[in-house]
Amino acid sequence: MQRTIVQEKPAVYFSSVYGSTRVYAEALATALGRRIVDITDGVPAGEVWNEEAVPLIFVGPVYGVKLLGSEYAAQAARKVDTTSAGQDVAFVTVGLTDPEKAAAKDSSAKFFGEEKDRIRRFYVPGRLHYPDLRLVHRTAIKGMLLYYSTKPGTSAFEKELVASGGVGFDKVDTEKIRPVVWWAQAR
Numbered sequence: 811m812q813r814t815i816v817q818e819k820p821a822v823y824f825s826s827v828y829g830s831t832r833v834y835a836e837a838l839a840t841a842l843g844r845r846i847v848d849i850t851d852g853v854p855a856g857e858v859w860n861e862e863a864v865p866l867i868f869v870g871p872v873y874g875v876k877l878l879g880s881e882y883a884a885q886a887a888r889k890v891d892t893t894s895a896g897q898d899v900a901f902v903t904v905g906l907t908d909p910e911k912a913a914a915k916d917s918s919a920k921f922f923g924e925e926k927d928r929i930r931r932f933y934v935p936g937r938l939h940y941p942d943l944r945l946v947h948r949t950a951i952k953g954m955l956l957y958y959s960t961k962p963g964t965s966a967f968e969k970e971l972v973a974s975g976g977v978g979f980d981k982v983d984t985e986k987i988r989p990v991v992w993w994a995q996a997r
């Protein structure tokens with residue numbers, strides 16, 4: 811009997827707690843003709859990260875001292891880019907830090923350890939709807955807003971965040987993923 815091996819089309823891997831990162835993953839998948847794979851609770855069995863699967867794309871939100879999914883992107887980079895800093899893996903960080911400032915500081919670099927030079931990083935703005943937040947998250951966000959409201963040199967983006975008061979903030983804009991699409995298409 812002859813067996814046919816069906817190769818899955820490439821994926822966009824994402825982690826998300828409240829759904830905003832999923833929106834970006836879906837937009838990327840649509841633009842690039844990929845599937846989306848939710849890795850919030852781990853990478854499903856059967857996902858293969860090798861040279862044939864590149865460029866690999868990960869999308870994940872920042873939660874304080876964590877960048878969800880960053881450990882998997884580092885793992886993938888170790889697998890597909892063993893010899894040089896070829897940057898066959900991209901990580902799109904979703905957050906409420908002003909994305910221009912985050913990009914200028916490259917604030918996600920620290921989450922990738924030794925693999926940081928193998929990963930191409932992008933930054934896009936996220937979303938928070940305060941009434942939906944778990945209590946522990948709401949408390950943490952209050953601290954973040956307090957910090958932004960008192961620190962000198964607050965950006966327009968940060969002022970908007972503070973002004974969002976008790977409702978929340980929605981900066982999700984799928985147009986912002988264009989540079990990621992161009993990067994992937996050029997590989």
Ligand SMILES: Cc1cc2nc3c(=O)[nH]c(=O)nc-3n(C[C@H](O)[C@H](O)[C@H](O)COP(=O)(O)O)c2cc1C
Nearest residue numbers: 826827828829830831871872874905906907936937
């Ligand atoms: C408890 C908490 C901590 C956060 N910490 C950060 C942070 O340190 N930096 C940042 O840019 N955004 C931070 N954010 C914002 C999230 O990254 C943003 O809301 C994102 O869109 C959430 O993604 P999700 O909807 O896919 O879960 C935080 C949000 C919460 C609720």
